[in-house]
Amino acid sequence: MNMQVSNVIAPPAPKRLAEMQLPIVMMRDILLKTMFRKNVDMVSEIAKAICLPSAVTQELVDMGREQRLIEATGTLNANSGNEMGYQLTEAGKSRALDALSQSEYYGAMPVPLDVYREQVERQSIKNVQITREQLTKAMGHLILPDSLLDHLGPAVGSGRSILMYGPPGNGKSSISNGIRDAMGDKIYVPRAIEYAGQVITVYDPIVHSAAEADEDDKTSLRRVGRFDSRYVKCERPTVITGGELSLNMLDLVYNPTARTYQAPLQLKSTGGIFIVDDLGRQEEPPQALVNRWIVPLEEGKDILALQSGEKFEVPFDTLVIFSTNFHPNEIFDQAALRRIFFKIKIDGPSQENFLKIFALVAKKKKVPLDEASLIYLLKEKYPAIDNVYANYQPIFLIDQIISICQFEGIPYQMNPDLIDRAWANMFVKDEHIVK
Known part of the structure; x- marks a missing residue:
């Protein structure tokens, strides 16, 4: 009988040597x-x-x-x-x-690639059903417009690629992490897989957080060993890369000393999420990075190469989230944009939501709100930047006020003078510096 974690079917343990396929x-x-x-x-x-x-x-x-x-x-x-x-x-x-x-x-006997493929099917990211309630709960620390969740929910539930774009400082990275938290179930990650007699290590404690043993595993001897211990039960993995991402990081890594391979980032993220943050800040142009993903995104398989040059297919079962501060038309051609299934703009908050965030942050950090200071901020400061609000600003301003109060040796408080001093650190004045 197959054991389940959430709705994921566990890999059955081999019973005889003849079943091993190695x-x-x-x-x-x-x-x-x-x-x-x-x-x-x-x-x-x-x-x-x-x-x-x-x-x-x-x-x-x-x-x-x-x-x-x-x-x-x-x-x-x-x-x-x-x-x-x-x-x-x-x-x-x-x-x-x-x-x-x-x-x-x-150490751990590897899992043959074909056997691993079967497990990838059992725990596919495409099988995850996320409700509005789960997504709202996972994003609970963020103040988001309902319309954003309207777009985000179907995108995540489809297991297809997502492009989030918009001005910096509005929580694209936090939203990506919230998507991961909303998933909530566990999958099985092989310690190593085998292809053509070569060993490729997959499980990586930096990427994969091993789940604690289930309570019933501890109390019932009958359940122990019911799934293949060549796998580690883990949270769905999340790989986050930023400006450091390069194309060669998506290739197999060969260790010439150990004569083994290490899985590339996208293979380690199988069954989970791969977040490409700050797209457009990498050395390679965004178009080249997206071109590398086109076959995997469309066909659900990736092609890797051994040292010998032999190429082989591995499953590609990953929700890829691209996040950029650029407008998509600036960095992609139309063919690439067509292949990214969901395009979601993450904008700055409205004035009303900005004030909600400001009040929440102030309460959390124990800084009393002051009506005169808020009016001063909205009427005197924000018009200077065309009333463009961003999600990072309340935290930035309140942290600045806290630092000034601590330095001056005064209780946490808010007044127009403190707003001025905090604001001065948020933006650098345009001026010519004589060299």
């Missing part, structure tokens, strides 16, 4: 390398180290014994339920060293 020599060598490197000598310990069920691990150990690479130590470990101990023979140590010289990879 090259037998590769599995044997990973076993030998792991025993050699981790100094594990009981099947229960080895099984934990290579992330396979004990029955499958025992089959591997028995195969190693038949090939005279592993031998029983003849001692039973009383502390571990009288388990038999095993060790590498001299031939086994020699084979482990030889295998390590070909690839340093040991």
